[in-house]
Amino acid sequence: MALSARAPTALAALVRPSAWPRELRDTLFVLGVTALVVLLQAPHQPLWIIALALALLLGRAGLALQQRPLPGRVLLSGLLLLALLATWGSHGSIWGQQGGTTLIVLLLALKTLELRARRDALVIFFLGFFSLLTxxxxxxxxxxxxxxVxxxxxxxxxxxxxxxPVGRPPLWLAFKLAAGMTALGAPLMLLLFLLFPRFGPLWSLPNDGGVGRSGLSDQMQVGQIxxxxxxxxxxxxxxxxxxxRPTEQQLYFRGPVLSLFDGLVWRPLHHAQQVAPAGANAAAVLQVSGPPIRYRLTLEPSNRPWLLALEATxxxxAIGGQAARLTPDLQWLAAQPVAELTRFEATAFPNFRLGPLQPDASLxxxxxxxxxxxxxxxxxAADLRQQLGPNSPPQAFIDAVLLRxxxxxxxxxxxxxLFGRxxxxxxxxDRRQGFCEHIAASFVVLMRALGLPARVVxxxxxxxxxxxxxVWTVRQSDAHAWAEVWLAGQGWVRVDPTAHVAPARTSELARLLAPPGLLEGALINLNPTALVQLRSLWEATNNRWNQWVLNHGQTRQFDWLRQLGIQAPQWQHLLGLLAGLLxxxxxxxxxxxHWLRPRPDPWLRLLQRARHVMQRNGCQLPAQATPRQISHALSQLPCDAATAAAWTxxxxxxxxxxxxxxxxPNLAALRRQWRSLPPLPVSLPSPAPQPSPLPRP
Structure with missing residues (x-):
């Protein structure tokens, strides 16, 4: 493919695309594929990066259509310097995951301004492959x-x-060849995917704080959203x-427990680095009873160490080969932040007791x-104590607040x-309204003012x-905050004050929904159930992808090795099995x-055998001798008439x-006759005359 900026006039090119010359068509095709690669980076790059890259590609397409020369080195050097400075300004570096990916995208777009020959096209292809990898x-x-894909x-x-490079091959032919190469490489890719040892992630996923959005955080500042x-x-x-399947009132998945309050921000008492692996201490603070609930939970990457287990698990x-840890307030933590899809199986007991049953210093x-x-x-709180009496049981104070x-x-x-101080x-x-964080935090403050130990969960x-x-799908919009109050003889008791403000939120799992977008609203008006069905189908498909592809980790690989009879599998066994299969x-x-190699014509093989026999017996024949020429050469051999007749x-x-x-007759019959042919006599060449010896003096 000889790529260049030469093209017919812009008017002719735009009016008759089918008449475009080969180099123009291939150039525009490369630019279109490059634009697709750039657009795939749009969710992960600053908006100006995508806009600048697409502008460069559109400019290069305009130069090709208008038959104008490509930019010179001075302009290209200036654009490169601008790209370096802009990347540095956006990320503070041109290295690393973010800065490096941004620079690759810009270099990919800039390289199209040098698209003159096949060598330049190859550079664009490999930059595109690398950009897809990022x-x-x-x-x-x-x-x-x-x-x-x-x-x-x-x-x-x-x-x-x-x-x-020859002719004008159609685009569908190139696509067919590319799809064929991909299909041939698919078995090897599948083998490497299944058996290549899975180690820990090389990079953590970028952390999005999500300020102002639903979801969990390691602290809670009420009133600032x-x-x-x-x-x-x-x-x-x-x-x-x-x-x-548990009831709606049992579908509580526990995350950070917030006990420390400075008046503005709630923080957890226990951090990941302060918690030992679950053991005797965990058993001492948690007592379970009743029928269990077995479940499998697939956790999306969050870059947090939280393992959102069903209460109470x-x-x-072990997660990622390391034991999970249980805090005294019943929060499960992984040894490392969850940076990849994580799946675990566990058993929960909806009936449980947590914490000490009698007052102690920890409260x-x-x-x-x-x-x-x-x-x-x-x-x-003082008015409630006076109204109910200071000796009223703690449950009476809780009931009075929930009635309010x-x-x-x-x-x-x-x-x-916005709330104030x-x-x-x-x-x-004043406001008498809020979402679950406002309600739970305000309830816990009032409980503590009443002298009851309480915390936000x-x-x-x-x-x-x-x-x-x-499959039960839990979204970030299902993030929730509730309260726990300690009662003598019962330990920590869950109290969800939001259920008394909006009962449907917890009993019927009703949600406050954001207003639908334009396309979503059109689908809802056209068919109210279509959007729900489409989303359910997509999420079910995506869940299968997560389970069979993203969740194919070291644990599943080792399970396969155990099925093969390896009792204590290690990654060396995976490498050995992979090498053997490769x-x-x-x-x-x-x-x-070897089976597809070109095979000689069996007829030519028989002819070659006859020629070799004749040559071995002293008859000189050319390499292209025909059967009739070989039969005529029999006269050079001193054979009898019967032998000559059989061969002829x-x-x-x-x-x-x-x-x-x-x-x-068929070749098989000729091959059998060949074995019964009489042998040919050997015709030895006449000896050369010997010189007479010289007489002796």
Whole structure:
């Protein structure tokens, strides 16, 4: 493929695309594939990067259509310097995952301005391949994989065109060859995917703080978000054993437990580095009873160490080869942040007791309130103690506060507005509205003011059942906050105050939904169930992708080795098995190529045998001698008439078999006759005359 800027005039090119010359067509095809690669990077790059790259590609297409010369080195050097400075300004570096990927995208677009010959096209192809590889650092979802496959086929088609320099091969032929090469390489890719040892991730996924969006965080600052944007992305999926699905009131998945409060921010008491692996201490604070619920949970990457287990899960398997850890407040933590799709199987017990049954020093932290905050809430607590009596049981105070939430005009909303310094006061007396964080935090402040140990628990509640595959899907919008109050003889007891403000939120799993977009609204108006069905089908398909592709890790590989009889599998066994299968595949490919090798014509093989016999017996024949020429050469040999007649008859039958198929015997008969032919006499050359000896003097 000879790529250049030469083209017909812009008007002729635009009016009759079918008349474009080969180099113009191939140039525009390469630019289109490059634009697809750039667009795939759009979700992970700054907007100006994508806009600049697409502008460069459009400019290069305009130069090709208008038959204008390509930019000179001075302009290209200036654009390169601009790209370097802009990348540095956006990321603070031109190295690393973010800066390096941005620079690759810009270099890919800039290289098209030098697209003159096949060598330049090859550089663009390999930059495109590398850019597609960087997409996997950000996402390995099914949608990303489909986009990568489409762009890969486009790049391979352009690469095939570059190696078809003669004529004007159609684009469909190049695509067919590219698809064929991909199909031939698919078995090898599948083998490497299944058996190549899986080590820990080389990079962590980028951390998105998600400020102002639903989801979990390691701290909670109530009142600083005026509007909550619901994040519909999936947090995790859960599969329950048949007949063991919990009720809506039991679908609580526990995350960070917040006990420390400075008046503005709630923080956890226990951090990942402070918690020992689960053991005797965990068993001492957690007591389970009743029928269990077995489940399999697939956790999406969060770059957090939290393992969102169903309450209450006393044991978890090793995650990533390392034991999971259980905090004294019943939060499960992985040894490393969850940077890849993680799946585990566990058993939960909805009936459980947590914490000490009698007062001890560990409860003091859950009674502390900072001085100078929420004075009206403190006064409300004093009024309740006076109203109910100081000797009333703790449950009476809890019931009184929950009655206030049910009957006091409080509302559950996504737009509570900004709260000030005294957030609990504003909730109880002024605004009387908020989402679950406001309600739970204000409830815990009031409980502590009443002298009851209390804390905020964050996690997820509810979800929705996918009707396609029966998997329970929990989204970031299902993030929830509730309270725990310590009661003597019972330990920590879950109290969800949001359920008394909006009962449907917990009993019927109703959600406050963000307004639909333009396309989503059109689908809802056209067919109210179409959007739900399409989303369920897509999520079921994506879940299968997660389970069979992204979740194919070291654990599943080792399970296969155990099925093969290896009791203690290690990654060396995987390498050995992979090497053996690759060797078998190589031998199979060699045997296949041997089978497909060009085979000599059996008729020519018989003719060659006859010629070699004649030559071995002293008869000189050319390499292209025909059967009739060989029969004529028999006269050079001192053979009797019968032998000459037998050979002559066989050679003439061989000739007839080739040129008169209706009259000849088959080759098998000629091959049998060959074995019964009489031997030919050897015709020795006449000895050369010897010089006479010289007479002796």
């Amino acid at each position: 997409l996997l650092l950000h996402s390995q979802s099914l949608l990303t994989a489909l986009g990568i 489409l762009a890969l086929l486009g790049l391979l088609s352009a690469l095939v065109l570059a190696h078809l 005026a509007r909550l944007a619901l994040d519909q992305s999936i947090a995790f999926r859960v599969e329950f054993e048949p007949g063991q 006393p044991e978890l398997p 003091q932290i859950d009674l502390q309130l900072p001085a100078g905050f929420n004075p009206r809430t403190l006064q409300l 939430l049910r009957t006091g005009g409080y509302q559950y909303t996504l737009e509570p507005g 005294h957030s609990a006061d504003e909730f109880w007396f 964050t996690g997820y509640h509810g979800g929705e059942l996918n009707p396609v595959d029966g 060797a078998l595949a190589a031998l199979g490919a060699a045997a296949w190529l 008859d066989w050679l003439l039958q061989l000739e007839m078999q080739r040129y008169d198929p209706a009259q000849h």
